[in-house]
Amino acid sequence: MPILPATEANFDAEVPIIVIGAGACGLVAALAATSDGGEVVVLERDPVPQGSTALSSGLIPAAGTKAQEAQGLIDSADQMAADIINKAHRENDPAMVAALCHQSAVSIDWLNDAHGLNLSVIDSFLYPGHSAYRMHGTPSKTGQELIGALSSRAEALEISVITDAQVTDLFAGPGSEIKGVRFHRPDNSEETLGCKAIILACNGYGGNPEMVAELIPDMKDALYFGHAGNQGEAIAWGRELGAGMTDLGGYQGHGSVAHPHGILVSWALMMEGGIQVNRDALRFSNEHDGYSEQARRVLIQPGGIAWNIYDQRLHEFAQNFDDYKQAEAAGAIRKASSVGDLAEICGLPGDALEETLGDVNTLSLTGDQDKFGRTFAKNCLAAPYYAVKVTGALFHTQGGLNVDERARVLKSDGIPFPNLFAGGGAARGLSGPSDWGYLSGNGLLTAVTLGHIAGSQAASLVKNEFLP
Ligand SMILES: Cc1cc2nc3c(=O)[nH]c(=O)nc-3n(C[C@H](O)[C@H](O)[C@H](O)COP(=O)(O)OP(=O)(O)OC[C@H]3O[C@@H](n4cnc5c(N)ncnc54)[C@H](O)[C@@H]3O)c2cc1C
Structure with a gap:
């Protein structure tokens, strides 16, 4: 039973705040709680925080x-909220979208000013559906560097991050107050820890095939590209506790993972002029709708694969992306001197490929919209051509526990639990019920902003400053 009565617990130790999971959400929550005077223990199932x-x-x-301002970029929280709401066709919660967009600058400025993360904005490429440059990253623009920077800050602030500690059960008292947790060690021993407040930062259920089959049947056979440790405990606990949960079938997919190499090939190739064709050399979609919904569209093509087709200009542009260079080094990228050559090395029907590329170049010249609703910039695709075989993958789930603007988990009747918070992939995201609602960045947006809010709120609660 993942939820146990608190009367059964005789805790090995007590701590004011427990955070479950040491990904972006958990570490940001721990930094925020500590800054606000709360003592925290982070429990992480892996030997090293990664997620x-x-x-x-x-x-x-x-x-x-401030980073946008320094780079001369104009943007606003309202504009960002409109982009997120449009992408999800208003099937997300507009109030939560607005709250987290308004929080976003507060959190980024705080990570830069108080924690020295050195986040700056990518201003060379506009992500699909973004109306302004607003993607902030550490200098190398990698998640590895981000988690490293957050872990280093936690270490510098002497925050206790206990690794190899997989939380299996929560102990709940009267009124569903969470009194503590039980966690398992790799040697199968178990320990218990009591608390006054708890933050669920253990992401969604993408790594749990049974839950994926139950909640996203379309993706049950798809490659999972996220962290294996995301087993859906937050949802299992929420179900037992009677928490409200929404958009459980929502997820981020990606329609461009090199196959069989398993390396992400940046969607920037599509946004800047590339196309996807299936095994019959036919285009099958508007590639500019977004990479998330493209996963399912690729998976229903013959063989569950597609070919990304582009040219020298785009190949050179893609050198800006580490993943692309990795794909190249792994031999995933193929080069051809003519359309005929391209058809041969990819095993595609030559006449059909000639016609598809001809149609695309005509659209580039006329500026007309194609039958899928895409228009092409005035850059015809020209020899030499490049191609990479890709498949669709599940990146992470977007549904989860209902939370309010203070990151408090809500019961199914909308009343908050007394001391339970959630953020990141454990909480309901901003992407609606399916795959088409995910706007680039929605994942780390909820991890960082809700983590920040949850940490501060938990600290206030344990200091008795919390106003119910
Ligand atoms: C390839 C890829 C690229 C992506 N790129 C972007 C991007 O550029 N921008 C963006 O916004 N989003 C991106 N995302 C999504 C983003 O990675 C996630 O939304 C975000 O990392 C979620 O953060 P989190 O802290 O909730 O979860 P995680 O980072 O997964 O952290 C959860 C942690 O909880 C631990 N845990 C789980 N269960 C337990 C348990 N029972 N006990 C103890 N510990 C537990 C896990 O081991 C893990 O360390 C990408 C995802 C993938 C897969």
Whole structure:
């Protein structure tokens, strides 16, 4: 039973605040709680904090930051909220979207000013659906560097991060107050820890095939590209506790993972003029709708694969992306001197490929919209051509526990639990119920902003400053 009665607990130790999970959400929450005077223990199942955060590109969207201002970029929280709401066709919670967009600059400025993260904005490439440059990253723009920087700050502030500690159970008292947790060690021993407040930062259920089959049947056979330790405990606990949960079928997919190499190939190639064709050399979608919904579209093509087709200009542009260079080094990128050559090395029907590329170049010249709704900039694709075989993958789930603007987990009747907070992939995201609502950055946006809010709120609660 993941939820146990608190009367059964005789805790080995007590701490004011427990954070479960040491990804971006958990570490940001721990930094915030500590800054606000709360004592925290972070429990992390892995030997080293990594999570999906380390696998990500580490790019956090935010509007109205000092970093944007320094780079001369104009943006606003309202504009950012409109982008997120539009992408999800208003099927997300507009009040939460607005609250987190307004929080975004506060959190990024705080990570830079108080914690020296040195986050700056990518201003060479506009992510699909973004109306302004607002993706903030550490200097190398990698999730590995982001998690490293957050871990270093936690260490510098002497925050206790206990690794190899997988939380299996919560202890709940009357009124569903969480009194503590039980966690398991790799040698199968178990320990208990009591608390006054608890923050669930253990992400979603992408690493749990049974839950994926139950909640996102379309993706049950898809490659999972996120962290294996995301097993859905927050949802299992929420179900037992009677928490409200929404958009459980929401997720971020990606339609461009090199196959069989398993390396992400940046969607920037599509945004800057590349196309995807299937095994019959036919385009099948508007590639500019977004990379998330493209996962399912690729998976339903013959063989579950597509070919990204582009040219020398885009190949040179892609050198800006580490993943692309890795894909190249792994031999995933193929080069051809003519359309015929391209058809041969990819095993595609030559006549159909000739026609598809001809149609795309005509659209580039006329500026007309194609049958999928895409228009092309005036850059015809020209020899030499490049191609990479890709498949669709599940990156991370977006549904989860309902939380309010203070990151408090809500019961199914909308009343907050007394001392339970959640953020990141454990909480309901901002992407609506499916795959098409994910706007680039929605993942780390909720990890960082809700983590920041949850940490501060938990600190206030344990200091009795919390106003119910
Ligand atoms: C390839 C890839 C690229 C991405 N790129 C971006 C991007 O550029 N921008 C963006 O916004 N989003 C991106 N995302 C999504 C982003 O990575 C996630 O949304 C974000 O990292 C979630 O943060 P988190 O802290 O909630 O979860 P995580 O970083 O996954 O951290 C959760 C932690 O909890 C631990 N844990 C789980 N269960 C337990 C338990 N029972 N007990 C103890 N510990 C537990 C896990 O081991 C893990 O360390 C990407 C995702 C992938 C897979």
